[in-house]
Amino acid sequence: MINDRLKRKGGAPSGNRDLLDVFMEDLYEGKYTNESERQKIIEDAIGECRVFFFAGFETGSNLLTWTMITLSLHQDWQARAREEVFQVLGDKKEITSDDLGKLKLITMIVNEMLRLYPLVMELTRLVDEDTKINGYTIPKDSLLTFPVLMFHRSTEIWGEDAGEFRPDRFAEGVLKAANGEAAFMPWGWGPRICIGMNFAMLEIKTFLAMILREFSIEFSPTYIHAPVVAFTIQPQFGAPVVLRKLI
Template sequence: MKTEIVGGSEKNIWSSMLFITAFLILGWRIMDRIWLKPKKKERMLKQQGFKGNPYTLTRLLFGDVKENSVEYAEALRKTINIHDEAVPRVMPFVHKTIEKYGKMSFMWVGPRPRVLIMDPELMKTVMSKYNIFKKNFKVTNNIVQTLISRILNQEGEKWSKSRKTQNPIFQLEKIKQMIPAFQVSCDEIVNEWKNLVSSSKDGSCVVDVMSHIEVLTTKVVSRTLFATDYAQDKRIYEILKELTAIARQTTRIVDLPGAKYLPTMTNRRSKQIKNELRKSFSILINERTKAIKAGKTMEDNFFHVLLESELAEAHGIKNMDDLIGNVQLFYFAGHETTTAMLVWTMILLSIHQNWQERARQEVFQVFGDRKPDYEGLSQLKITTMIFNEVLRLYPPIVELSRLVEEETKLGQYTIPADTLLMLPIIILHRDTELWGEDANEFKPERFAEGVLKATNGHLAFFPFGSGPRVCIGQNYSLLEAKLVLANILSNFCFELAPTYTHAPYVIFTVQPQYGAPLILRKI
């Protein structure tokens, strides 16, 4: 009987020891992840000359996120003068970090350092060696991953394969064929504005051009990339816009392990949107697949190419999640950049009437009374200079981030494993060392001899990214924007309305927080 008791006690002791050992190992791993490794990375960065806030107990788990959120909320409460520098409002925490620590600085995203890269040669390396410096979607929260997925977060061979499939539809020859669809959408907004002006007593009216241009660019996406009806797609664009706002909000909160499973209002709503989008896209994909299999002739659009590639390879839809992700991405991203570019162009031309008139005269000289065509659009030198300057001052995407998974050499520096790199586009675009003392001024003439001359051969201008993973829709967006602006300039003159408030801020693209009310008059 005693032996049995002793044996039972020994088992209990061994069980307790195993439990304590497992607990200690788990505790050590947690401490290593949230304290020891971050401190080691901090020492490594500081030894190489990088500076930033110390990783202390007050920054445990959350890093600089709380301070970042406070700074951003405070910035949004204040408007700025139209000629003020935009960076302190758009990226307030990064701006203050650079002011305090200089260009070689870092911040904390939870226990992970985020190192600023502002040297053009180092940036070129980061964007060209995309297999080493990877997109940061592995460490991005679940809601952002829901919004921006598939080809953007693919790496290696899978990305190359997707890009190869999608490249042909964005070749210039294909985009030229979309010009009639661009024009149809443009005619709709021009006619709407003409009716608004005609119905006014003094021959002018105030229009928030941002909402109108957003509808125009979404119509273009539906017509050119998917051959669908905007009226049916409208709900998709509305909930994608809502998801965008939710996603941006969550980027200012540390994505703690398991956070996506918490029953928060944000998680519940994002899940509802995700399910609604999946249902809508599944119906669209299935209907179009049936049409292709039935041999019905379809336009040579992005959606058709995407489906044909999938059907040819798998003899059916093999991976519906990937397909839905790519469809959703282009519904979302296909219009965002163009909308932002056109809105800021109209705002800046409202301020700089001399450039508005120069661009208008160029449009009249090239096209006369005829509708814009590709040959004429390619001759618009002043318009191109204006767009480049707008993209410099208000790039749609304010920053690019890359993840270094293993310890990596970057120039003379050694970047610790599991570190984020930030390329702050809007700050570099306004850097006086790269652009001169007038870097914050609107001066399209700096691009009179092209981008290479304006940047002195440095990688100092990259509104669409750079390297192998440059934005696939760059030519699509620029050609559409040129056509739209040419139509607007030939029909209207415009200026800022008294109600306009200058307040650039970031959702995913840089937008005017309170819209873009302009006074329109017919030419």
């Protein structure tokens, strides 16, 4: 695909640009002088595609996996969420972003899952220059790590039930849930917050709504709860659940 686009004159046809076209325009300014430069462009484009695939697939699929496991263990919340889906969506085939915005319980469940099983475990930044924060001096070239999971499960911030699944803590919004602290960071924070956050939320809520509308989710007796932390939190022994078609 990259070879074909390098041969294409004048860029992508109007209205038909995709993500790969954006990469190619950024990496390749319309010319290359030798084969090694051409190969470098191809390698860079492949690398960018891999990053987007990981960021957009690995994180979202893990979150949905943990959500289905958790809802199979908390049938009361599953029933409440399903009732909301039927009330808001009915049997609509075309689900819009406005529809998804009305799914308040689903949003609360997703936020609670993002708190308990954040998309990444930590945020790391390299300090560009000597910096002072609250009397602390941080030298240039220091590597700072923000432990997202520790903040998300801190009893000082979220209360003694910080380790429990309790979506209603988000009933009055994220800031209220975190007792006024900037401690909910599943997507990062500030100018470098995840560029795909809004799309991912639409994707995740659409998937949950469609599953809950068609199936009940039940706990499998073969499931072993053994989260393992890598870049993301993954179920070490898989995530078997039972889906039963609703009558």
